[in-house]
Amino acid sequence: MSQAPRQGEQPPEGRGPADERRGAAALLETYHRLAPVTVPLYALLLALLVGAGVMLIAGANPFEAYGALFAGAFGNPERLVRTLVRSTPYVVAGIAVALAYRAGLFNIGVEGQLLIGGLTGVWVGTMSALAGTPAVLYVPLVLLAGALGGALWAGIPGVLKARTGAHEVIVTIMLNAIALRMVDWVVTSREPKILLDPDASTPRTPDIVPAGQLPDLVPGTAIPVGLLLAVAIAAGAWYLVSRSTLGFQIRTVGTNPSAARYAGMSVPRIIIVSMLISGAVAGIGGIIAVNAGDSAHLTPGLLRNVGFDGIAIALIARGNPLAVIPAALLWGSLLSGAPLMQVQADLSIDLVRVVQASVILFVAGDMIVRTLFRIRPERGAGGSPTPAATGWGAQT
């Protein structure tokens, strides 16, 4: 933790007459203060440069390729909507990861929690006993079912961590595997038939009944309601973390569990509550993903990698729920623009993954960016290290 030098003089920062340094230094100070914004932007810039390098090696024109990528993501209203729809699950997954991260928990299990949430939501949404329920009740019911499913799946590692100290990374990885196989079985099994739609040509569940689907706000405009829901979740998550007493406890447990305990907070309780909230958000994300597009059913591969990419997005956003939105939009637009790039610049779609990975690399190793652009390191011990920099079990 903090290594206050016993007798060590601490000359560089925070002492002396601050007044003298104001003035011209204020500008520099602003530059440093903007680091949470500038570091990811510079990281993106560097990643695009790395991508351009790879394109040159592959014999393509980077300007042409990036132009196509951009056009593919935002070129016309239809593509823009597709990009937004594509990004939405990433917003929610990123928030789920970010919330747990603020409590010092590395929730690798969002992948599984999305699936379980999607599954319980579809299960409730296709239940024959509920047929005829009006949409005003049914939609919240489906969302609640998804939230509960995700919360259950995240609550298991939460309880195990709080009560036994079992590391959440290990437990959530295992639960991901279980969730993946379980959903696969529930959705594809013919004997016994559980949630398989027998009339469909590919293995999938039946569609959620129309009354249980997320409605179109303005019919025909294809404005993705899921995105609005995701933005609302982001705002709610931000308020929870930054303004509520629960958020204060979550942040304190996340940055200094020892001080949290001394201050009378119940660290085990906060760990469990944080995982429950994180999982509930992921579960709702599963429902949103199920409702994306024209259909409303779950297929085994629907949410592949969304949870894992959520980790990357939360990392870019440095655990800030509001910053998750632009980070997820960046992520989604890279993916949704890639096919056009592939066609026009004759480049593999995987090149986008190179750019994405480079963004993560430069954000995770933010000292690279800070050194290149002369942004000073964060002040104060234990500021908010990036998850990748602290890795396993940085807390406790």
Add this chain to the structure above:
Amino acid sequence: MVEAAPAARRPVVLEARGITKRFPGVVANDGIDFALREGEIHCLLGENGAGKSTLVNVVFGLYEADEGELLVRGEPARFRSSADAIAAGIGMVHQPFQLIPVLTVWENVVLGAELTRGPLLDRAAARERVAELSERYGLAVDPDARTGDLSVGAQQRVELLKALYREADILILDEPTAVLTPQEVDGFFEVVRSLLDRGISIVFITHKLREVLAVADEITVLRGGRVAGAADPATATQASLAGLMVGREVVFGVDKSPASPGEVVLATEGLTVTDERGVAMVRGLDLEVRAGEILGIAGVEGNGQRELVEALTGIRQPLSGRITISGRDMTRATPRRIADAGVGHVPEDRGKDGLVASYPLDDNLVLNGYHRQPFSRRFVMRRGPIREHAERLIADYDVRTPSAAVPAGTLSGGNQQKLVIARELSRDLDLLVVAQPTRGLDVGSIEFIHRQLVAKRDAGVAVLLVSAELDEILNLADRIGVLYRGRFADVVDRTEATRESLGLLMAGARTTEEVA
């Protein structure tokens, strides 16, 4: 500053001339002159932030000076790294120690400068060399012992061996006595004298005035990055040295009237507390603290102080026994319930337990009160009252900070501690549990904190003070309990206690009852 010294002196082996080192916004060293003579011990005295560490880091090659020059045995020296300084015969013992606990003593000593035979480590030769050094300099330590099993005093001797193994004849000792008991300090000074007799020259950094007067051949006092003056150990007094350090007269001891103890506020009966390994560290302890008195707990660290404090404040579950606070059973109460019962707690490790370094001051000041009115309403924190509260406490407790919004981790140690003190003492208290309240702090902060604690006592609060500093206990306590292996070796009235009698009790001398 050297003019004051007698004319016929030994040759200067290390000299700093006009050393200036600037950091952004701060001049840490401003034209410092300093000379160390062969076979002598030169004390560098100063408060936190006076520039002592910066100066020795320049000497040891960790910083490069902006101005000024270094001379080693009269030759100009320019160190680009500590490797250069080591090559020039300078050794430094850091605080905390830089030892690897799982390695043996000789392995730690040779680490980084191994004797080799071909590609292999020459274990026999290395071990022998370490044993020989230990013999020659009178540094008793078993070369084959596992370093982690050694006492703190022995670990310090290993650190000295490391420097001597690298053929250092100039040693820089940074706060070497901070971790030792009074008896170990005496032993350490014997080692130091034997090193001096063998021609080693020593720079000794400390803020303990008593020790300076006990060992120094020369004294240089730094203040605010400059040499505040030199003092002759023969004529200097603690008061004169403290005056030089702080730049004003210092009051030793706190003015306090005799205690007028009231009701028993804190009582334990047969309290037994185990540590993480399940070893009983507090063993059947009975204690009582009354309203309006300070009970000082003295003792060498590791005799159960930490476990006692943690049990009293609800951090650690006692194994058996009873804790009663203001007549209510609090044996297994949560930290929150104990705090709500009017108990303040200044933890031993402020950086780890007392503060969240990345939080601004105002959040730190409501760390354990965020859930109360007016800081929150229902589930929502209220920035306004939190900020006002912070500004009031920052003013009342003299916390030096640019604003309430800066991260607590950027403050100096003294100001961080004032922050914790402010948070705990500003509440409505019946009992105050304070552990090592002034560790590593400067004289000014110590004075302030001591006055605050006495003021709380006078206001009728029961105060339990745990401190490894005997002077602190003697200054503040009304009664003194000496912990030895989880029990009181004795509980004595302050008026009957002396440094010597407490020192003996700390070392495990029999209790008076048993003698009688």
